[in-house]
Amino acid sequence: MDDIASRCIEIIAKSKSIPPDSIKLTSTFEELNIDSLDKINISFEVEEAFSIEIPDDALGSLRTVGDVVEGVKMLQQKKAATATGSPASATS
């Protein structure tokens, strides 16, 4: 598991007061009992941790821990691409 995934799991574990090893990339929010309030709280912590901003429409489509990790990676790449002036990749 890479650093981004580990950090995301750490944030979710802290927010829900559950052990990090009980969280897998395939775990759904429903399985982790993450409600809408938890979701905005976790999103805020993720945004703070990675200095990114999750768009409102993307927030609604997050279903699993893996979705969060992929979203962070995509937003980081987009941010890096914007900073260097090269076109952002939506799929990488």
Place this chain on the structure above:
Amino acid sequence: MNRVVVTGLGCVTPIGSTIEDFTLSLFSGTTGIVPIGHVEGAPEGNPGVRFTQMAQVKDFDPLQYMSTGTATATERAAQLGIVAARKAAEHAKLLEPNSPASLSSHLSEDTAIILGCSCAGRSAEEPQLAGLYLRNIRAHPLTVVRTMANSGAAQVSIDLGITGPVLTISTACASGTHAIGQAFHMVRSGLVTAAIAGGHDAPLTFGFLRAWDSMRVVSPIRCRPFSADRDGMTLGEGAAMFTLETLESAQARNATIYAEIVGFGMSADAHHITQPSSDGAAKAIRMALKDARIQPSEVGYINAHGTGTQANDATEAEAIHKALGADIAPTVPVSSTKSLHGHSIGATGAIEALATVLALHDGKAPFTFGTTEVDPTLHLDVITETPRPLDPARPVALSNSLAFGGLNAVLAIRRF
């Protein structure tokens, strides 16, 4: 009109977070007022105020009582209220201890939640505002739900599954008393069968301590209500809640009855935002007696607002004389319990109502801790040094709350 009785007690206070501990501290004179420790957000934890002591709830862990989700969505004032309310419902045997909190279906629909709170959300809001004003940081997404004044009452309704009327009442230092009074009226009129009512507050934040310091009404050491050398109030925090229900409901389910609420009076001074008027307070006392249909001679104990400031104690003494009459007023035992649990603003009236109910239930009145030489100009029979047995011939006690803004609330409670 229903008779309204107290069947459950719950508290989280600086002098105990179980009824047993609270009772022990109350009658032994064990104060919860201690030197100010670390204050969150203050430079190096030191709030930089002139006073040195306050009354904090020790070792409070919200996660012992609520889910992480609820704890994350609330701040300390609401959390204290949620826990005290749960305890009051459990104490009344409306819930099984350690079971998922939920009232039986008929009571969940027919119970009100009326909570007093004056300083909701401060511990969540102050750091946000500091970050916003100084560094233009983003606001935490739960700031709104953590800081809304009705957070505590709403969370109690969710926690206990209560779908009846739910209100937060905010009348500064009288909030808890007004809340119990409103709940009493609702149960008495038949609007609901039962109510969870009381007060909760957590005002010991860096910003609020500094604000009180600037008002210069806080004692440098510890409040000494009605003392000749009194020099101000002492701040505190906490929560106290009651289960109130109709006598019929309590008897039908064989509930233990701790006392009967028989009257409630309220008034406004319409005079000054901080300077109290004895006419306003006297009116509230008279109204409580009239509402209870009792005579001044039946009053056997007054748990005074008794903040320990020069102005409050003198005005309250004058009000007691005006309301009860010059012949009876000096014969009624009076004490203030604020030198034990501190002045917890929106919670204090409920904590004092709890002391009053326990006094009636145990047949003795708590003494005014820390006061040895009573101000003789007050002409009151202030209980000092040791608890006082209550006169069985005078079965009613009053619990007074006199708030900033000149808002007064008085409960009349009878031994059952």
